Protein backbone atom coordinates (compact mmCIF):
# COMPACT_ATOMS: atom_id res chain seq x y z
CA UNK A 1 0.00 0.00 0.00
CA UNK A 2 2.99 2.29 0.63
CA UNK A 3 3.88 2.44 -3.06
CA UNK A 4 0.22 2.73 -4.05
CA UNK A 5 -0.35 5.83 -1.91
CA UNK A 6 2.94 7.48 -2.79
CA UNK A 7 2.34 7.14 -6.50
CA UNK A 8 -1.17 8.57 -6.19
CA UNK A 9 0.24 11.53 -4.26
CA UNK A 10 2.86 12.07 -6.96
CA UNK A 11 0.53 11.77 -9.96
CA UNK A 12 -2.29 13.70 -8.26
CA UNK A 13 -3.97 14.92 -11.41
CA UNK A 14 -4.26 11.53 -13.09
CA UNK A 15 -5.64 9.84 -10.02
CA UNK A 16 -7.94 12.77 -9.26
CA UNK A 17 -9.36 12.40 -12.77
CA UNK A 18 -9.97 8.67 -12.45
CA UNK A 19 -11.51 9.19 -9.00
CA UNK A 20 -13.69 11.88 -10.61
CA UNK A 21 -14.91 9.40 -13.21
CA UNK A 22 -15.53 6.86 -10.45
CA UNK A 23 -17.55 9.46 -8.51
CA UNK A 24 -19.69 10.24 -11.57
CA UNK A 25 -20.50 6.63 -12.34
CA UNK A 26 -21.13 5.76 -8.68
CA UNK A 27 -23.33 8.85 -8.40
CA UNK A 28 -25.41 7.73 -11.39
CA UNK A 29 -25.71 4.28 -9.80
CA UNK A 30 -26.96 5.82 -6.55
CA UNK A 31 -29.39 8.11 -8.40
CA UNK A 32 -30.76 5.20 -10.42
CA UNK A 33 -31.09 3.15 -7.25
CA UNK A 34 -32.86 6.07 -5.57
CA UNK A 35 -35.17 6.38 -8.54
CA UNK A 36 -35.81 2.64 -8.75
CA UNK A 37 -36.58 2.50 -5.02
CA UNK A 38 -38.71 5.64 -5.24
CA UNK A 39 -40.73 4.24 -8.14
CA UNK A 40 -41.06 0.87 -6.47
CA UNK A 41 -42.21 2.47 -3.22
CA UNK A 42 -44.68 4.68 -5.09
CA UNK A 43 -46.17 1.64 -6.72
CA UNK A 44 -46.63 -0.48 -3.64
CA UNK A 45 -46.35 1.70 -0.52
CA UNK A 46 -50.01 1.61 0.51
CA UNK A 47 -50.04 -2.18 0.31
CA UNK A 48 -46.82 -2.39 2.29
CA UNK A 49 -48.41 -0.14 4.92
CA UNK A 50 -51.17 -2.72 5.43
CA UNK A 51 -48.58 -5.18 6.79
CA UNK A 52 -50.70 -7.91 5.26
CA UNK A 53 -49.32 -11.38 4.55
CA UNK A 54 -51.57 -12.42 1.70
CA UNK A 55 -54.17 -11.11 -0.70
CA UNK A 56 -57.21 -12.70 -2.33
CA UNK A 57 -58.28 -11.60 -5.80
CA UNK A 58 -60.89 -12.86 -8.19
CA UNK A 59 -59.49 -15.49 -10.49
CA UNK A 60 -60.45 -13.61 -13.67
CA UNK A 61 -58.39 -10.56 -12.63
CA UNK A 62 -55.08 -12.13 -13.63
CA UNK A 63 -53.64 -10.94 -10.27
CA UNK A 64 -54.35 -7.26 -10.94
CA UNK A 65 -56.29 -5.31 -8.29
CA UNK A 66 -58.07 -2.95 -10.68
CA UNK A 67 -59.49 -5.90 -12.65
CA UNK A 68 -60.52 -7.90 -9.60
CA UNK A 69 -64.08 -7.93 -8.45
CA UNK A 70 -66.04 -9.86 -5.80
CA UNK A 71 -68.83 -9.40 -3.28
CA UNK A 72 -68.66 -8.47 0.39
CA UNK A 73 -70.26 -11.81 1.18
CA UNK A 74 -67.14 -13.49 -0.20
CA UNK A 75 -65.33 -12.37 2.96
CA UNK A 76 -67.17 -15.14 4.85
CA UNK A 77 -65.61 -17.79 2.61
CA UNK A 78 -62.16 -17.07 4.04
CA UNK A 79 -61.30 -19.10 7.15
CA UNK A 80 -59.60 -16.29 9.09
CA UNK A 81 -60.88 -14.35 12.10
CA UNK A 82 -62.66 -11.10 11.24
CA UNK A 83 -59.94 -8.84 12.62
CA UNK A 84 -57.33 -10.44 10.37
CA UNK A 85 -59.20 -10.02 7.12
CA UNK A 86 -60.24 -6.85 5.38
CA UNK A 87 -62.36 -6.34 2.29
CA UNK A 88 -60.84 -3.60 0.14
CA UNK A 89 -62.24 -1.74 -2.83
CA UNK A 90 -59.75 -0.22 -5.23
CA UNK A 91 -60.71 2.50 -7.66
CA UNK A 92 -58.17 4.62 -9.50
CA UNK A 93 -59.69 8.02 -10.22
CA UNK A 94 -59.12 11.77 -9.96
CA UNK A 95 -59.82 14.24 -7.17
CA UNK A 96 -60.78 17.83 -7.86
CA UNK A 97 -61.14 21.02 -5.81
CA UNK A 98 -64.76 22.10 -5.59
CA UNK A 99 -64.11 25.27 -7.54
CA UNK A 100 -60.91 24.63 -9.49
CA UNK A 101 -60.67 22.77 -12.75
CA UNK A 102 -57.30 21.05 -12.21
CA UNK A 103 -57.45 17.42 -11.22
CA UNK A 104 -55.09 15.14 -9.35
CA UNK A 105 -54.94 11.40 -9.95
CA UNK A 106 -55.46 9.32 -6.84
CA UNK A 107 -55.87 5.72 -5.76
CA UNK A 108 -59.13 5.44 -3.87
CA UNK A 109 -59.24 2.58 -1.38
CA UNK A 110 -62.50 1.62 0.23
CA UNK A 111 -62.54 -0.25 3.54
CA UNK A 112 -64.58 -0.58 6.72
CA UNK A 113 -63.22 2.06 9.10
CA UNK A 114 -62.47 -0.60 11.71
CA UNK A 115 -60.47 -2.87 9.39
CA UNK A 116 -56.70 -3.25 9.75
CA UNK A 117 -55.90 -1.76 6.33
CA UNK A 118 -57.13 1.70 7.31
CA UNK A 119 -54.13 3.83 8.30
CA UNK A 120 -53.76 5.78 11.52
CA UNK A 121 -55.08 9.29 11.27
CA UNK A 122 -52.30 11.82 11.89
CA UNK A 123 -54.59 14.84 11.87
CA UNK A 124 -58.38 15.14 12.03
CA UNK A 125 -60.46 11.96 12.44
CA UNK A 126 -61.61 8.82 10.67
CA UNK A 127 -64.50 8.89 8.21
CA UNK A 128 -67.88 8.25 9.87
CA UNK A 129 -70.19 8.15 6.88
CA UNK A 130 -70.33 7.72 3.14
CA UNK A 131 -69.24 11.23 2.21
CA UNK A 132 -66.23 11.60 4.46
CA UNK A 133 -62.72 10.70 3.37
CA UNK A 134 -59.18 10.69 4.71
CA UNK A 135 -56.32 11.63 2.41
CA UNK A 136 -52.61 10.85 2.55
CA UNK A 137 -50.28 13.65 3.62
CA UNK A 138 -48.64 13.88 0.17
CA UNK A 139 -52.05 14.75 -1.31
CA UNK A 140 -52.64 17.28 1.46
CA UNK A 141 -49.30 18.88 0.51
CA UNK A 142 -50.70 19.60 -2.94
CA UNK A 143 -53.14 22.11 -1.46
CA UNK A 144 -55.92 20.07 0.15
CA UNK A 145 -56.96 20.76 3.72
CA UNK A 146 -59.27 19.50 6.45
CA UNK A 147 -63.02 20.14 6.09
CA UNK A 148 -62.56 20.92 2.42
CA UNK A 149 -65.14 19.50 0.03
CA UNK A 150 -63.81 17.77 -3.07
CA UNK A 151 -65.19 16.04 -6.13
CA UNK A 152 -64.26 12.41 -6.70
CA UNK A 153 -64.55 10.64 -10.06
CA UNK A 154 -67.89 11.13 -11.70
CA UNK A 155 -69.93 11.30 -8.49
CA UNK A 156 -71.93 14.51 -8.41
CA UNK A 157 -72.04 14.56 -4.59
CA UNK A 158 -69.09 16.17 -2.81
CA UNK A 159 -66.81 14.41 -0.31
CA UNK A 160 -65.46 16.08 2.82
CA UNK A 161 -61.84 15.66 3.92
CA UNK A 162 -62.02 14.78 7.62
CA UNK A 163 -58.51 13.41 8.26
CA UNK A 164 -54.96 12.99 7.05
CA UNK A 165 -52.82 9.85 7.12
CA UNK A 166 -49.06 9.61 6.58
CA UNK A 167 -47.73 10.15 3.06
CA UNK A 168 -48.15 7.07 0.92
CA UNK A 169 -48.80 6.04 -2.65
CA UNK A 170 -50.30 3.24 -4.64
CA UNK A 171 -49.72 2.91 -8.37
CA UNK A 172 -47.55 6.09 -8.15
CA UNK A 173 -50.37 8.38 -6.97
CA UNK A 174 -51.54 9.55 -3.50
CA UNK A 175 -54.17 7.57 -1.64
CA UNK A 176 -57.67 8.35 -0.38
CA UNK A 177 -59.49 6.06 2.05
CA UNK A 178 -63.28 6.01 2.34
CA UNK A 179 -65.95 3.50 3.29
CA UNK A 180 -67.19 0.62 1.18
CA UNK A 181 -70.52 2.23 0.33
CA UNK A 182 -68.71 5.21 -1.10
CA UNK A 183 -66.51 2.83 -3.07
CA UNK A 184 -69.60 1.07 -4.47
CA UNK A 185 -71.06 4.38 -5.59
CA UNK A 186 -67.81 5.54 -7.19
CA UNK A 187 -67.43 2.31 -9.10
CA UNK A 188 -71.03 1.44 -9.97
CA UNK A 189 -72.88 4.75 -9.77
CA UNK A 190 -76.48 4.58 -8.62
CA UNK A 191 -76.84 0.82 -9.04
CA UNK A 192 -78.96 -0.66 -6.24
CA UNK A 193 -77.80 -3.77 -4.36
CA UNK A 194 -80.20 -6.24 -2.75
CA UNK A 195 -78.26 -6.29 0.51
CA UNK A 196 -74.81 -5.38 1.87
CA UNK A 197 -73.43 -8.82 0.99
CA UNK A 198 -74.05 -8.08 -2.67
CA UNK A 199 -71.97 -4.87 -2.57
CA UNK A 200 -68.65 -4.96 -4.37
CA UNK A 201 -65.06 -5.49 -3.19
CA UNK A 202 -61.89 -5.61 -5.25
CA UNK A 203 -59.81 -7.78 -3.00
CA UNK A 204 -59.42 -9.20 0.48
CA UNK A 205 -56.27 -8.48 2.49
CA UNK A 206 -55.25 -11.10 5.06
CA UNK A 207 -53.01 -10.60 8.07
CA UNK A 208 -50.97 -13.28 9.90
CA UNK A 209 -51.79 -16.14 7.56
CA UNK A 210 -49.65 -17.14 4.61
CA UNK A 211 -51.36 -17.70 1.26
CA UNK A 212 -50.72 -21.45 1.12
CA UNK A 213 -52.27 -22.00 4.57
CA UNK A 214 -55.46 -20.10 3.76
CA UNK A 215 -58.61 -22.02 3.00
CA UNK A 216 -61.27 -20.43 0.86
CA UNK A 217 -64.54 -22.31 0.43
CA UNK A 218 -65.75 -22.72 -3.12
CA UNK A 219 -69.18 -23.79 -4.37
CA UNK A 220 -70.24 -23.89 -8.00
CA UNK A 221 -71.96 -20.49 -8.20
CA UNK A 222 -69.30 -18.61 -6.16
CA UNK A 223 -66.80 -16.29 -7.88
CA UNK A 224 -63.52 -18.16 -8.33
CA UNK A 225 -60.91 -16.65 -5.98
CA UNK A 226 -57.07 -16.75 -6.05
CA UNK A 227 -54.82 -16.63 -3.00
CA UNK A 228 -51.49 -14.76 -3.44
CA UNK A 229 -48.72 -13.78 -1.12
CA UNK A 230 -48.39 -10.02 -0.72
CA UNK A 231 -45.09 -10.29 -2.53
CA UNK A 232 -46.63 -11.92 -5.58
CA UNK A 233 -49.39 -9.32 -5.51
CA UNK A 234 -46.81 -6.51 -5.52
CA UNK A 235 -44.77 -8.11 -8.29
CA UNK A 236 -47.93 -8.11 -10.40
CA UNK A 237 -48.79 -4.45 -9.93
CA UNK A 238 -48.79 -3.22 -13.55
CA UNK A 239 -45.36 -1.81 -14.46
CA UNK A 240 -43.74 -2.77 -11.16
CA UNK A 241 -41.56 -5.65 -12.34
CA UNK A 242 -40.83 -4.09 -15.74
CA UNK A 243 -39.58 -0.94 -14.02
CA UNK A 244 -37.40 -2.84 -11.59
CA UNK A 245 -35.91 -5.04 -14.27
CA UNK A 246 -35.15 -2.09 -16.55
CA UNK A 247 -33.50 0.05 -13.88
CA UNK A 248 -31.74 -3.01 -12.45
CA UNK A 249 -30.29 -3.78 -15.87
CA UNK A 250 -29.04 -0.21 -16.22
CA UNK A 251 -27.35 -0.40 -12.82
CA UNK A 252 -25.83 -3.77 -13.71
CA UNK A 253 -24.50 -2.31 -16.92
CA UNK A 254 -22.88 0.52 -14.98
CA UNK A 255 -21.05 -2.04 -12.83
CA UNK A 256 -19.54 -3.43 -16.01
CA UNK A 257 -18.65 0.11 -17.10
CA UNK A 258 -16.79 0.68 -13.83
CA UNK A 259 -14.80 -2.54 -14.24
CA UNK A 260 -13.87 -1.46 -17.77
CA UNK A 261 -12.90 2.10 -16.84
CA UNK A 262 -10.75 1.14 -13.87
CA UNK A 263 -9.36 -1.82 -15.80
CA UNK A 264 -8.28 0.32 -18.76
CA UNK A 265 -6.84 3.06 -16.55
CA UNK A 266 -4.80 0.69 -14.40
CA UNK A 267 -3.66 -1.14 -17.53
CA UNK A 268 -2.39 2.05 -19.16
CA UNK A 269 -0.64 3.05 -15.93
CA UNK A 270 0.92 -0.40 -15.75
CA UNK A 271 2.13 -0.31 -19.34
CA UNK A 272 3.82 3.03 -18.64
CA UNK A 273 5.65 1.49 -15.72
CA UNK A 274 6.90 -1.75 -17.29
CA UNK A 275 10.54 -0.65 -17.35
CA UNK A 276 10.29 0.56 -13.75
CA UNK A 277 8.74 -2.76 -12.77
CA UNK A 278 11.66 -4.49 -14.52
CA UNK A 279 14.15 -2.52 -12.44
CA UNK A 280 12.25 -3.20 -9.23
CA UNK A 281 12.09 -6.90 -9.96
CA UNK A 282 15.83 -6.92 -10.69
CA UNK A 283 16.30 -5.34 -7.27
CA UNK A 284 14.48 -8.29 -5.80
CA UNK A 285 11.14 -6.66 -5.09
CA UNK A 286 8.53 -9.40 -5.35
CA UNK A 287 5.95 -9.47 -8.13
CA UNK A 288 3.26 -10.03 -5.50
CA UNK A 289 4.19 -6.72 -3.86
CA UNK A 290 3.85 -4.88 -7.18
CA UNK A 291 0.55 -6.63 -7.93
CA UNK A 292 -0.78 -5.74 -4.47
CA UNK A 293 0.04 -2.12 -5.01
CA UNK A 294 -1.90 -2.05 -8.31
CA UNK A 295 -4.94 -3.69 -6.74
CA UNK A 296 -4.49 -1.37 -3.76
CA UNK A 297 -4.75 1.64 -6.04
CA UNK A 298 -7.90 0.27 -7.67
CA UNK A 299 -9.31 -0.24 -4.16
CA UNK A 300 -8.44 3.31 -3.10
CA UNK A 301 -9.97 4.77 -6.28
CA UNK A 302 -13.09 2.67 -5.68
CA UNK A 303 -13.49 3.52 -1.99
CA UNK A 304 -12.80 7.26 -2.35
CA UNK A 305 -15.01 7.54 -5.45
CA UNK A 306 -17.90 5.69 -3.84
CA UNK A 307 -17.61 7.68 -0.60
CA UNK A 308 -17.80 11.01 -2.42
CA UNK A 309 -20.68 9.82 -4.61
CA UNK A 310 -22.47 8.56 -1.50
CA UNK A 311 -22.37 12.01 0.09
CA UNK A 312 -23.42 13.70 -3.18
CA UNK A 313 -26.29 11.27 -3.69
CA UNK A 314 -27.46 11.76 -0.12
CA UNK A 315 -27.43 15.55 -0.48
CA UNK A 316 -29.22 15.30 -3.83
CA UNK A 317 -32.10 13.54 -2.08
CA UNK A 318 -32.87 16.75 -0.18
CA UNK A 319 -32.84 18.93 -3.27
CA UNK A 320 -35.31 16.97 -5.38
CA UNK A 321 -38.94 18.11 -5.82
CA UNK A 322 -41.71 16.17 -4.06
CA UNK A 323 -43.10 14.99 -7.39
CA UNK A 324 -39.90 13.14 -8.28
CA UNK A 325 -40.06 9.58 -7.05
CA UNK A 326 -36.76 9.18 -5.22
CA UNK A 327 -35.97 7.34 -2.05
CA UNK A 328 -32.66 7.07 -0.26
CA UNK A 329 -32.38 3.46 0.85
CA UNK A 330 -29.01 3.47 2.63
CA UNK A 331 -28.92 -0.33 2.89
CA UNK A 332 -29.34 -0.65 -0.86
CA UNK A 333 -26.72 2.05 -1.45
CA UNK A 334 -24.29 0.26 0.82
CA UNK A 335 -24.78 -2.85 -1.25
CA UNK A 336 -24.30 -0.87 -4.49
CA UNK A 337 -21.17 0.72 -3.00
CA UNK A 338 -19.67 -2.63 -2.07
CA UNK A 339 -20.36 -4.01 -5.53
CA UNK A 340 -18.81 -0.88 -7.12
CA UNK A 341 -15.66 -1.28 -5.03
CA UNK A 342 -15.42 -5.00 -5.81
CA UNK A 343 -15.88 -4.28 -9.48
CA UNK A 344 -13.13 -1.61 -9.35
CA UNK A 345 -10.81 -4.21 -7.80
CA UNK A 346 -11.68 -6.65 -10.57
CA UNK A 347 -10.67 -3.91 -13.03
CA UNK A 348 -7.31 -3.66 -11.26
CA UNK A 349 -6.80 -7.43 -11.43
CA UNK A 350 -6.63 -7.26 -15.24
CA UNK A 351 -3.18 -5.67 -15.05
CA UNK A 352 -1.64 -8.32 -12.85
CA UNK A 353 -0.85 -10.57 -15.78
CA UNK A 354 1.10 -7.73 -17.37
CA UNK A 355 3.14 -7.21 -14.21
CA UNK A 356 3.84 -10.92 -13.96
CA UNK A 357 5.12 -10.97 -17.52
CA UNK A 358 7.65 -8.15 -17.04
CA UNK A 359 11.12 -9.71 -17.25
CA UNK A 360 13.69 -8.08 -14.95
CA UNK A 361 16.38 -8.90 -17.48
CA UNK A 362 15.22 -5.90 -19.50
CA UNK A 363 16.40 -3.64 -16.70
CA UNK A 364 20.01 -4.34 -17.62
CA UNK A 365 21.78 -3.42 -20.82
CA UNK A 366 18.81 -1.58 -22.23
CA UNK A 367 20.93 0.76 -24.39
CA UNK B 368 37.84 -17.15 2.24
CA UNK B 369 34.79 -17.96 0.03
CA UNK B 370 34.51 -15.56 -2.85
CA UNK B 371 31.37 -13.42 -2.89
CA UNK B 372 30.75 -14.36 -6.51
CA UNK B 373 32.26 -17.33 -8.28
CA UNK B 374 31.44 -18.22 -11.88
CA UNK B 375 32.96 -21.37 -13.38
CA UNK B 376 32.99 -22.50 -17.00
CA UNK B 377 30.07 -20.32 -17.96
CA UNK B 378 28.78 -20.54 -21.52
CA UNK B 379 25.77 -18.67 -22.82
CA UNK B 380 24.32 -19.34 -26.24
CA UNK B 381 21.37 -17.58 -27.79
CA UNK B 382 19.34 -19.11 -30.62
CA UNK B 383 20.21 -22.32 -32.45
CA UNK B 384 21.53 -23.44 -35.83
CA UNK B 385 22.29 -20.59 -38.24
CA UNK B 386 21.29 -17.93 -35.78
CA UNK B 387 23.29 -19.29 -32.86
CA UNK B 388 25.27 -16.62 -30.96
CA UNK B 389 27.85 -17.42 -28.32
CA UNK B 390 27.39 -14.46 -25.99
CA UNK B 391 29.75 -15.92 -23.34
CA UNK B 392 32.40 -18.59 -23.84
CA UNK B 393 34.04 -20.44 -20.94
CA UNK B 394 33.94 -17.53 -18.52
CA UNK B 395 35.71 -18.11 -15.21
CA UNK B 396 35.53 -15.32 -12.72
CA UNK B 397 35.54 -14.65 -9.01
CA UNK B 398 35.48 -11.62 -6.77
CA UNK B 399 36.05 -11.30 -3.03
CA UNK B 400 34.77 -8.94 -0.38
CA UNK B 401 36.54 -5.58 -0.46
CA UNK B 402 37.43 -5.86 -4.14
CA UNK B 403 36.46 -3.36 -6.82
CA UNK B 404 36.62 -5.01 -10.24
CA UNK B 405 36.05 -3.44 -13.67
CA UNK B 406 35.09 -5.27 -16.81
CA UNK B 407 35.73 -3.38 -20.01
CA UNK B 408 34.65 -4.28 -23.49
CA UNK B 409 33.10 -2.84 -26.64
CA UNK B 410 29.43 -2.89 -27.43
CA UNK B 411 28.10 -6.37 -28.13
CA UNK B 412 30.99 -8.09 -26.35
CA UNK B 413 28.77 -9.73 -23.72
CA UNK B 414 28.98 -7.32 -20.77
CA UNK B 415 25.25 -7.14 -20.09
CA UNK B 416 24.87 -10.88 -20.55
CA UNK B 417 27.64 -11.37 -17.98
CA UNK B 418 25.91 -9.12 -15.44
CA UNK B 419 22.46 -10.63 -15.87
CA UNK B 420 23.87 -14.11 -15.36
CA UNK B 421 25.92 -12.99 -12.34
CA UNK B 422 22.76 -11.41 -10.89
CA UNK B 423 20.58 -14.48 -11.43
CA UNK B 424 18.35 -12.71 -13.94
CA UNK B 425 18.97 -15.40 -16.52
CA UNK B 426 20.63 -18.78 -16.31
CA UNK B 427 23.75 -19.82 -18.22
CA UNK B 428 23.75 -22.55 -20.88
CA UNK B 429 26.57 -24.32 -18.98
CA UNK B 430 28.58 -23.76 -15.84
CA UNK B 431 27.78 -22.80 -12.29
CA UNK B 432 27.38 -19.62 -10.25
CA UNK B 433 27.87 -19.37 -6.52
CA UNK B 434 26.95 -16.34 -4.46
CA UNK B 435 28.57 -16.51 -1.02
CA UNK B 436 28.99 -20.23 -1.55
CA UNK B 437 25.37 -20.91 -2.57
CA UNK B 438 24.73 -22.37 -6.01
CA UNK B 439 22.09 -20.42 -7.96
CA UNK B 440 21.15 -22.95 -10.61
CA UNK B 441 18.68 -24.91 -8.48
CA UNK B 442 16.76 -21.90 -7.25
CA UNK B 443 13.30 -20.95 -8.40
CA UNK B 444 12.27 -17.42 -9.38
CA UNK B 445 11.12 -16.54 -5.86
CA UNK B 446 14.35 -17.70 -4.22
CA UNK B 447 16.41 -15.83 -6.82
CA UNK B 448 14.36 -12.75 -6.10
CA UNK B 449 15.19 -13.09 -2.40
CA UNK B 450 18.89 -13.52 -3.14
CA UNK B 451 18.80 -10.37 -5.25
CA UNK B 452 16.97 -8.44 -2.58
CA UNK B 453 19.19 -9.50 0.32
CA UNK B 454 22.61 -10.05 -1.15
CA UNK B 455 22.77 -8.01 -4.32
CA UNK B 456 22.60 -4.37 -5.24
CA UNK B 457 22.14 -3.16 -8.80
CA UNK B 458 23.32 0.18 -10.12
CA UNK B 459 22.02 0.74 -13.62
CA UNK B 460 23.00 2.97 -16.47
CA UNK B 461 20.11 5.35 -16.15
CA UNK B 462 18.26 5.78 -12.92
CA UNK B 463 17.09 2.82 -10.95
CA UNK B 464 15.23 5.09 -8.59
CA UNK B 465 11.46 5.06 -8.31
CA UNK B 466 10.25 8.33 -9.87
CA UNK B 467 7.36 8.91 -7.48
CA UNK B 468 9.35 8.47 -4.26
CA UNK B 469 11.40 11.21 -2.64
CA UNK B 470 15.00 10.25 -1.88
CA UNK B 471 14.26 9.47 1.76
CA UNK B 472 11.26 7.38 0.72
CA UNK B 473 13.36 5.21 -1.58
CA UNK B 474 15.03 3.98 1.61
CA UNK B 475 11.75 3.82 3.53
CA UNK B 476 10.52 1.36 0.93
CA UNK B 477 13.61 -0.84 1.39
CA UNK B 478 13.04 -0.68 5.15
CA UNK B 479 9.39 -1.70 4.78
CA UNK B 480 10.38 -4.64 2.60
CA UNK B 481 13.22 -5.89 4.84
CA UNK B 482 11.23 -5.42 8.05
CA UNK B 483 14.35 -4.22 9.83
CA UNK B 484 15.73 -0.81 10.64
CA UNK B 485 18.26 0.49 8.14
CA UNK B 486 17.99 4.13 9.21
CA UNK B 487 21.40 4.42 10.87
CA UNK B 488 23.06 2.79 7.91
CA UNK B 489 21.26 5.04 5.44
CA UNK B 490 22.16 8.16 7.43
CA UNK B 491 25.86 7.36 7.31
CA UNK B 492 25.66 6.42 3.61
CA UNK B 493 23.96 9.70 2.76
CA UNK B 494 26.59 11.57 4.73
CA UNK B 495 29.52 9.79 3.13
CA UNK B 496 28.05 10.31 -0.36
CA UNK B 497 27.30 13.93 0.50
CA UNK B 498 23.61 13.74 -0.44
CA UNK B 499 22.01 14.39 2.96
CA UNK B 500 20.40 17.57 1.69
CA UNK B 501 18.56 15.79 -1.11
CA UNK B 502 16.28 13.70 1.11
CA UNK B 503 13.10 15.60 0.32
CA UNK B 504 13.66 15.73 -3.43
CA UNK B 505 12.17 13.62 -6.19
CA UNK B 506 14.61 11.90 -8.60
CA UNK B 507 13.61 14.27 -11.41
CA UNK B 508 14.80 17.20 -9.32
CA UNK B 509 18.33 15.78 -9.08
CA UNK B 510 21.27 16.13 -11.46
CA UNK B 511 22.63 13.01 -13.17
CA UNK B 512 25.55 12.76 -10.73
CA UNK B 513 23.32 13.22 -7.69
CA UNK B 514 20.97 10.59 -9.02
CA UNK B 515 23.75 8.03 -9.41
CA UNK B 516 24.99 8.76 -5.90
CA UNK B 517 21.48 8.16 -4.55
CA UNK B 518 21.35 4.98 -6.63
CA UNK B 519 24.62 3.84 -5.05
CA UNK B 520 23.22 4.54 -1.60
CA UNK B 521 20.03 2.66 -2.53
CA UNK B 522 22.07 -0.33 -3.75
CA UNK B 523 24.09 -0.38 -0.51
CA UNK B 524 21.17 0.35 1.81
CA UNK B 525 20.18 -3.19 2.69
CA UNK B 526 23.80 -4.18 3.20
CA UNK B 527 24.33 -6.54 0.25
CA UNK B 528 27.63 -8.30 -0.21
CA UNK B 529 27.76 -7.85 -3.99
CA UNK B 530 27.10 -4.78 -6.12
CA UNK B 531 26.65 -5.07 -9.88
CA UNK B 532 27.01 -1.79 -11.74
CA UNK B 533 25.99 -1.68 -15.40
CA UNK B 534 27.76 1.27 -17.07
CA UNK B 535 26.92 3.54 -14.11
CA UNK B 536 28.79 6.47 -15.69
CA UNK B 537 27.28 6.28 -19.18
CA UNK B 538 24.94 9.19 -18.67
CA UNK B 539 27.42 11.46 -16.85
CA UNK B 540 30.04 13.98 -17.92
CA UNK B 541 33.60 12.89 -17.19
CA UNK B 542 34.06 14.91 -14.01
CA UNK B 543 30.92 13.46 -12.39
CA UNK B 544 31.74 10.05 -13.85
CA UNK B 545 35.15 10.02 -12.11
CA UNK B 546 33.53 11.03 -8.88
CA UNK B 547 31.00 8.17 -9.04
CA UNK B 548 33.71 5.59 -9.82
CA UNK B 549 35.85 6.86 -6.96
CA UNK B 550 32.88 6.50 -4.61
CA UNK B 551 32.36 2.90 -5.77
CA UNK B 552 36.05 2.12 -5.12
CA UNK B 553 35.88 3.73 -1.71
CA UNK B 554 32.68 1.91 -0.69
CA UNK B 555 34.20 -1.42 -1.77
CA UNK B 556 37.25 -0.84 0.41
CA UNK B 557 35.65 0.88 3.38
CA UNK B 558 32.51 -1.26 3.61
CA UNK B 559 34.18 -4.46 2.47
CA UNK B 560 31.84 -4.98 -0.49
CA UNK B 561 32.52 -6.83 -3.71
CA UNK B 562 31.72 -4.41 -6.52
CA UNK B 563 31.73 -5.27 -10.23
CA UNK B 564 31.51 -2.41 -12.68
CA UNK B 565 30.95 -2.94 -16.39
CA UNK B 566 32.00 -0.13 -18.74
CA UNK B 567 33.19 0.59 -22.24
CA UNK B 568 35.20 3.61 -21.10
CA UNK B 569 38.95 2.92 -20.51
CA UNK B 570 39.36 6.02 -18.34
CA UNK B 571 36.97 4.65 -15.71
CA UNK B 572 39.11 1.65 -14.83
CA UNK B 573 42.01 3.45 -13.09
CA UNK B 574 40.66 3.02 -9.53
CA UNK B 575 39.90 -0.68 -9.89
CA UNK B 576 41.75 -3.42 -8.01
CA UNK B 577 41.46 -5.64 -11.03
CA UNK B 578 40.49 -4.97 -14.65
CA UNK B 579 39.09 -7.61 -16.99
CA UNK B 580 38.64 -7.29 -20.69
CA UNK B 581 35.75 -9.00 -22.46
CA UNK B 582 35.74 -9.55 -26.20
CA UNK B 583 33.38 -11.73 -28.20
CA UNK B 584 32.19 -13.34 -25.00
CA UNK B 585 35.68 -14.25 -23.78
CA UNK B 586 36.82 -12.80 -20.44
CA UNK B 587 40.53 -12.22 -19.70
CA UNK B 588 42.52 -10.33 -17.09
CA UNK B 589 43.70 -7.14 -18.73
CA UNK B 590 47.52 -6.91 -18.98
CA UNK B 591 48.88 -3.40 -19.20
Ligand SMILES: Nc1ncnc2c1ncn2[C@@H]1O[C@H](COP(=O)(O)OP(=O)(O)O)[C@@H](O)[C@H]1O
Pocket residue numbers: 365381382388389390408409410411412413414415416417
Ligand atom coordinates in the same frame (compact mmCIF):
# COMPACT_ATOMS: atom_id res chain seq x y z
N1 LIG C 1 18.32 -12.31 -25.68
C1 LIG C 1 19.23 -12.39 -26.66
N2 LIG C 1 18.96 -13.08 -27.77
C2 LIG C 1 19.86 -13.20 -28.76
N3 LIG C 1 21.07 -12.65 -28.72
C3 LIG C 1 21.41 -11.93 -27.64
C4 LIG C 1 20.51 -11.75 -26.54
N4 LIG C 1 21.13 -11.00 -25.60
C5 LIG C 1 22.34 -10.71 -26.09
N5 LIG C 1 22.53 -11.28 -27.29
C6 LIG C 1 23.73 -11.21 -28.11
O1 LIG C 1 24.84 -11.53 -27.28
C7 LIG C 1 25.90 -10.68 -27.57
C8 LIG C 1 26.35 -9.94 -26.31
O2 LIG C 1 25.34 -8.97 -25.98
P1 LIG C 1 25.41 -8.03 -24.70
O3 LIG C 1 25.70 -8.88 -23.51
O4 LIG C 1 24.19 -7.21 -24.65
O5 LIG C 1 26.66 -7.11 -25.03
P2 LIG C 1 27.10 -5.70 -24.41
O6 LIG C 1 26.33 -5.47 -23.16
O7 LIG C 1 28.57 -5.87 -24.15
O8 LIG C 1 26.84 -4.67 -25.43
C9 LIG C 1 25.48 -9.76 -28.68
O9 LIG C 1 25.94 -10.30 -29.91
C10 LIG C 1 23.99 -9.79 -28.61
O10 LIG C 1 23.43 -9.63 -29.89
Ligand SMILES: [Mg+2]
Pocket residue numbers: 364365366367414415416
Ligand atom coordinates in the same frame (compact mmCIF):
# COMPACT_ATOMS: atom_id res chain seq x y z
MG1 LIG D 1 25.15 -3.83 -22.61
